[in-house]
Amino acid sequence: MAYNPADYEARRRGYTQQYGATGAMNAYANFLSQQRGTRERQGMTEEYNKAQPRVVSGYSRRGMVGPNVRSGLFARGLQDFAKQRARSFSEFDQQQLEQQRMYDLTEAQRLEAFRNQLADMESEKAQAIADAARQLYARRAGAI
């Protein structure tokens, strides 16, 4: 197999272009995901901020909370509300974090594959150069 540098440069450009295009697409998808997550988190915050007064007013209508009144049910109800809120935000943030990790992992794998492609190509190129050198040597020695 004769050595042709142009072939390898063409392949390198192809690999790089493919890697870059896919990376840009993934990055944009990741950006959109983060943007969507931020909006969802803001929505959750607004929902919980709106729900807080309703929780207190509900216990208040039933006479479980008021001036000099602090029932255990109200306290537990308010704690449950706070725990649910914390759990919701934790799960949401964890979900967002895992999505980000998956994106990072995918990008790392893509980068590894891209570099492997380039390294394979460089190895192949070195082998082609060595083969070409041996063929040239054989021709020089009159063996072919």
Add this chain to the structure above:
Amino acid sequence: MSNVEQDGSVWVWKPGATPKTRVTSQFPSIPASPEAEGFFRTNWATNETTPPTTAPTSTGGSGYGGGMTASDALALAKFNYEKEQDARKASGLSDYYTGGSYNTGFDALLKMIADQSKVSEGAIGGAYDRALRNIGQGYDVAKGLGDEGYRALNAYLAANQNNPYAEIKAQVGSAPDALTNYLNAYGVSDAPVRGQIEADQLQAQQGAANFQNLANTLSALAQQGAGSRAAESQMAQLLFNTGLGQERAGYTSQAENAQAQALAALQQAVYQSRFGVEEKRNALAQELAQTISQLTGAAPTKSGSGSGSGSGDGGNAPLPGQLVQTATPQEILANQLANLVAPAQAQGGTAQRLLDELNARRGR
């Protein structure tokens, strides 16, 4: 009437007969050679009937009167002429043979063959040297090219360590708000909420640790891959250089074999050429020896080698059975006559024997 008469195909000697001047007068200008004349005068004066004291006027010759007619003189002259021609031929051939002159052409051919052999041998050696030079230079060029390719590969691999997982750091999200202030405003403790948040954080940290472990594992695998690539490159380069060295040895061996074959073919061709020359030389020498033997009655002996070596400068001194090489025609004639007459004298022969000899030589 002549002293010599032809009886059929045989000449007959008749001493005392009257010379027949009619025939001999037809050849008045043919003289007998002085040596023959002196010989006959001596012999006829001593052994035969009538010594020729004066030349007969009818012959116009120089004095064979009495016992020899002009016809006898003619026959003797012809006999002498033929003997002389044979002697000249024998002497020349002998010179040509014993002096080694016939070797000249063969020696020139052998020298030409030897010179061409040297030229061809030099050309083969030159071709071999060029082949070795090409093999050596080609090896250097190929090794340099291959090493440069692997050097570029090693440089690339060193500059592009393929370990993207090393950059991954598993993050743990921030803890959510526990609504502490809000709960405290209503006199409610936030301890259960913080407890749950801490549990969630712990779980998140475990998840992050697992992810980090995964990243570390992938990173280690990537490092192993990079190390494997580096080792692969070194091994490929070693294999390349080893193979190249083996190919150089093979090419060198091929060149040596080609040189040996060419030299063998050359030697074979030279041998065949020399064999052909020597064969022709021997054939010619054999032919010369046979001819000389037929002419002189004795096998010639070569004084010099005059051999295939091309010296051919054998001595000119006559050897037993060999004619004098530098004899003049007169000496040759005298020699031939002496050889011819000596046996007759030894046997007490007469002129009749001479005529017998003459007839024998003339095939009658």
